[in-house]
Amino acid sequence: MTEQGYDVGVDLGGTNLKLALIDGAGRIIERSTVPTLAQEGHEAVLGRMAEGIRQLAAAAPGGAVGAVGVGVPGVLDMATGVTRDLPNLPGKWVDVPVGPILREATGYEAHLLNDVRAFTVGEHALGAAKGAETAACFAVGTGIGGGLVTHGKVHFGLGGAAGELGHQIVLPEGPRCTCGNRGCVEPLANGPGIVGEAVRRVLQGFTTELGHLAGGNLAAITPALVAQAAADGDEVAIEVLERAGYFLGLAVASTIASVAPEVVVIGGGVAQEAGPIYWRAMEETARSHSHVTDIDRIAFKPAALGYDAGVIGAALWGRERSGIGSRESGVG
Amino acid sequence: MTEQGYDVGVDLGGTNLKLALIDGAGRIIERSTVPTLAQEGHEAVLGRMAEGIRQLAAAAPGGAVGAVGVGVPGVLDMATGVTRDLPNLPGKWVDVPVGPILREATGYEAHLLNDVRAFTVGEHALGAAKGAETAACFAVGTGIGGGLVTHGKVHFGLGGAAGELGHQIVLPEGPRCTCGNRGCVEPLANGPGIVGEAVRRVLQGFTTELGHLAGGNLAAITPALVAQAAADGDEVAIEVLERAGYFLGLAVASTIASVAPEVVVIGGGVAQEAGPIYWRAMEETARSHSHVTDIDRIAFKPAALGYDAGVIGAALWGRERSGIGSRESGVG
Numbered sequence: 001m002t003e004q005g006y007d008v009g010v011d012l013g014g015t016n017l018k019l020a021l022i023d024g025a026g027r028i029i030e031r032s033t034v035p036t037l038a039q040e041g042h043e044a045v046l047g048r049m050a051e052g053i054r055q056l057a058a059a060a061p062g063g064a065v066g067a068v069g070v071g072v073p074g075v076l077d078m079a080t081g082v083t084r085d086l087p088n089l090p091g092k093w094v095d096v097p098v099g100p101i102l103r104e105a106t107g108y109e110a111h112l113l114n115d116v117r118a119f120t121v122g123e124h125a126l127g128a129a130k131g132a133e134t135a136a137c138f139a140v141g142t143g144i145g146g147g148l149v150t151h152g153k154v155h156f157g158l159g160g161a162a163g164e165l166g167h168q169i170v171l172p173e174g175p176r177c178t179c180g181n182r183g184c185v186e187p188l189a190n191g192p193g194i195v196g197e198a199v200r201r202v203l204q205g206f207t208t209e210l211g212h213l214a215g216g217n218l219a220a221i222t223p224a225l226v227a228q229a230a231a232d233g234d235e236v237a238i239e240v241l242e243r244a245g246y247f248l249g250l251a252v253a254s255t256i257a258s259v260a261p262e263v264v265v266i267g268g269g270v271a272q273e274a275g276p277i278y279w280r281a282m283e284e285t286a287r288s289h290s291h292v293t294d295i296d297r298i299a300f301k302p303a304a305l306g307y308d309a310g311v312i313g314a315a316l317w318g319r320e321r322s323g324i325g326s327r328e329s330g331v332g
Numbered sequence: 333m334t335e336q337g338y339d340v341g342v343d344l345g346g347t348n349l350k351l352a353l354i355d356g357a358g359r360i361i362e363r364s365t366v367p368t369l370a371q372e373g374h375e376a377v378l379g380r381m382a383e384g385i386r387q388l389a390a391a392a393p394g395g396a397v398g399a400v401g402v403g404v405p406g407v408l409d410m411a412t413g414v415t416r417d418l419p420n421l422p423g424k425w426v427d428v429p430v431g432p433i434l435r436e437a438t439g440y441e442a443h444l445l446n447d448v449r450a451f452t453v454g455e456h457a458l459g460a461a462k463g464a465e466t467a468a469c470f471a472v473g474t475g476i477g478g479g480l481v482t483h484g485k486v487h488f489g490l491g492g493a494a495g496e497l498g499h500q501i502v503l504p505e506g507p508r509c510t511c512g513n514r515g516c517v518e519p520l521a522n523g524p525g526i527v528g529e530a531v532r533r534v535l536q537g538f539t540t541e542l543g544h545l546a547g548g549n550l551a552a553i554t555p556a557l558v559a560q561a562a563a564d565g566d567e568v569a570i571e572v573l574e575r576a577g578y579f580l581g582l583a584v585a586s587t588i589a590s591v592a593p594e595v596v597v598i599g600g601g602v603a604q605e606a607g608p609i610y611w612r613a614m615e616e617t618a619r620s621h622s623h624v625t626d627i628d629r630i631a632f633k634p635a636a637l638g639y640d641a642g643v644i645g646a647a648l649w650g651r652e653r654s655g656i657g658s659r660e661s662g663v664g
Contacts, residue, residue: 075625084625134489148590150482150489157466157482157592159626167589167623169502169582179623183582184589250501250515254586257499257516258480260489291499291511293407293416294491 006060008053008108009315010070011115012036014088017049020311021056021065026126028308030059038090045091046098050105057108068110069318070098071118071310078160081112087178088143111321114160115310119267119303120147121154122313127304128265136261137303138165139268140248143178144186148259166190170250189248191270194223194278197240208236227275238277245278249285256290256298267303338392340385340440341647342402343447344368346420349381352643353388353397358458360640362391370422377423378430382437389440400442401650402430403450403642410492413444419510420475443653445488447642449495451599451635452479453486454645459636460597468593469635470497471600472580475510476518480591498522502582521580523602526555526610529572540568559607570609577610581617588622588630599635 006029011018013036021030032055034048049070057065074086074093081099102110113121120129120137129135135149144166148155155162166186167179175193177184187193199218202211209229214220229237252264266282283300292298305312338361343350345368353362364387366380381402389397406418406425413431434442445453452461452469461467467481476498480487487494498518499511507525509516519525531550534543541561546552561569584596598614615632624630637644 134487134494148482150480150487150494151485153483155466155482155591158594158629159592159624161624161626162466162482162590162592164589164592164624168500168586169621170504172503172582177623181585181621181623183621250504253513254500255590257496258494258587258590259487260491260494260496262490289501289513289515291509291513292491292493292496294493297490 009311067318067322069314071115116145118313122309140271185251245281252286253289341643399650399654401646403447448477450645454641460633472603517583577613584618585621
C-alpha cells in the first residue's frame with residue numbers, strides 16, 4: 001500500500017449509509033454514518049450520500065480526495081456505475097445511474113462495485129487475505145456473499161457477478177433461496193437458516209433452553225442467542241449450529257476444489273455471532289471434504305477488518321479504478 | 333498466437349503416451365503415440381517419452397524445438413516438475429522427478445502441469461474458450477476434471493490444484509468418490525456414473541433395450557451405448573442420461589455462481605459420447621439454477637480441440653513457462 005493521498009469509501013446498506021475517509025495506508029481517519037431511509041427514494045438517498053462524501057472530502061488534509069468508491073448491495077454495471085437491481089433495498093433501484101449522479105453532485109468520479117466484492121477488496125488489501133495470490137472470502141449475514149482473489153487480484157467475472165459463493169448448490173431440493181433456486185447453501189447456513197432451524201426445534205418440542213432464553217418470544221431468537229445457548233451446553237442449539245456450519249463447510253469444500261485458495265476468509269456479522277461451534281463444524285467439514293493434497297496448507301481465517309471491510313474496500317476500489325482511468329478489462 | 337517456432341507437447345495417459353509437435357500458431361505438424369505400459373515402471377515410461385520428444389524435435393524445421401510441456405494425470409509440483417501422486421497410473425508415481433529426468437535425457441526443460449489444466453490451456457488458447465477473460469472448462473471422462481480462466485489466464489491456485497470442478501459437492505451422502513469424499517459430482521455424472529445407473533436399472537428389471545443392445549453382457553454397456561438407446565427412445569436410457577446431466581448441471585451452476593464465466597466449455601470423451609440428452613439436461617439445469625443476471629450472456633460450448641487439447645495445451649504451457657524462465661508466481 002503506497003502512501004498516495006486520501007480517498008472516500010461508501011457502503012450503501014439497507015439501514016445505514018456508512019462513509020469513511022481513508023489515508024494512503026488504508027487507515028480510516030474520519031467516518032460518518034447516516035440512515036439510508038431508502039423508502040424516501042434514490043434521489044434523497046443519493047443526496048445524503050453526496051453530502052456525506054463532500055463533508056469527508058472537506059475533512060481530508062488539503063480539502064480534497066483522490067477517488068470515491070461505493071459498495072452497493074446488488075447487481076450493477078461496473079463500467080458505467082448504473083445499478084441493475086438492488087433487490088434488498090426499498091424503492092426501485094433498477095437502472096439508477098448512481099455513479100453519474102454522484103459525479104454531478106460531488107465533482108468526483110464514483111466507482112461502484114458490489115458490496116461483498118468491496119469486502120473482498122478490503123480483506124485482500126489489508127485484512128485476512130493480505131498478500132494472497134489466491135483467496136476465497138465468504139461474508140455470512142442475512143445472505144451469504146463473497147469474493148475470489150486469483151492471480152493476486154479480486155476476480156469480478158461476467159457482469160461483476162463472480163464470488164456469489166452463497167449460491168453454490170449443496171443440497172438439491174433444499175430450502176428455497178431468495179435467488180429463486182433450491183439447494184443453495186445460503187438459506188442453510190445464513191442467519192435466517194440458523195434461526196429458522198432453532199425455531200423449528202423449539203416448536204417441535206425438543207428439550208432446549210432456547211425458548212426460555214428468548215423470553216418465550218420466538219421472534220427474539222437470533223444467531224447470537226443460539227450461540228449463547230450452545231455455549232451453555234444446550235444440545236439443540238449445538239446441533240443447529242453444527243448443521244449450519246456443516247453446510248457452509250460443504251460450500252467451502254466446493255470452493256476449495258474449484259479455486260485452491262491459500263486462504264479461506266469467513267466474515268460477516270452472522271459468522272461472528274454464531275461463534276466457535278459453527279466455525280468448527282464449517283472448518284472440519286471443509287477440510288474433511290477436500291481432496292486437495294495441500295489441504296493442510298490452506299489457512300482458515302476470520303475476516304480481519306470487521307464492519308469496516310466494506311468501506312475500506314470501496315475506497316481502495318475507487319482509488320484503483322481512478323488510477324486506471326476509463327480503461328475497461330472484463331470487469332464491467 | 334505469435335509465430336515463434338516449434339514446441340513439443342506430451343500427454344501422459346493411462347493407455348497411451350501422446351506426443352505432438354506444434355508450430356507457432358499451435359497447429360500440430362507431427363504427432364506420435366506409443367503405449368504407456370506404466371506397469372513397466374516410470375523409468376521405462378520416461379525413456380519412451382524422452383525418445384518420442386527427441387524424435388519430434390528432430391522432425392521440427394531446424395531440428396530443434398523451443399520448449400517441452402507435459403500433462404500428467406494427477407498432482408505435482410509445478411515449480412520442480414516432480415510428481416506428488418498420479419493415482420490412476422499403475423506403478424508408484426510418487427515423487428518422480430519427471431521434469432529433471434526428461435531434461436537430462438533430452439536436453440530440453442520439460443514443464444509439467446496437470447493434464448486437465450493442459451486441456452484448459454489448449455481450449456483457452458485456441459479452442460472454445462479462446463479469448464475469454466473468464467471461463468470454466470469441464471472435462472468429463474472416467475473422472476471429471478477441469479480448469480478455470482480468470483483475468484484472461486488459466487488459474488492454477490495452491491499447488492496447481494485449482495479447477496477440480498468434479499469435486500464440487502452437489503449431493504451430501506451421495507456415492508463415494510475416488511477422492512474419498514461423498515457428494516462430489518464426479519461419480520454422479522461421469523462415465524462410471526452413467527454406466528452404473530444403467531446397469532442398476534437393467535438389474536432392477538425396468539423395461540429397457542439396454543441389456544439387449546449390450547448383447548446380454550452388462551459389462552458391454554458404455555455411455556455411448558446408453559446414448560444410442562436413448563436416441564432410439566428408450567426411456568430408461570433417457571432417464572439415466574438426464575439424471576447424470578442434471579447433476580453435472582448443478583455443478584456447473586455452482587461454478588457459474590463462483591466464477592461468473594463468459595463461457596462454459598464441456599469436453600472429454602464421455603461428454604461427447606453421452607450426446608445431446610445429457611448435454612441438454614446439463615445446460616437446462618445449469619441455466620435454471622443460476623441467478624446471475626447475465627445468465628443469457630453465458631455461452632455453453634463443446635470443447636473444440638477434441639482429443640488434441642491436452643497435447644496442444646501442454647506444448648503451449650511449455651512455451652509460456654520457458655518464456656518466463658524460472659520465475660515463480662503462485663503456480664508452483
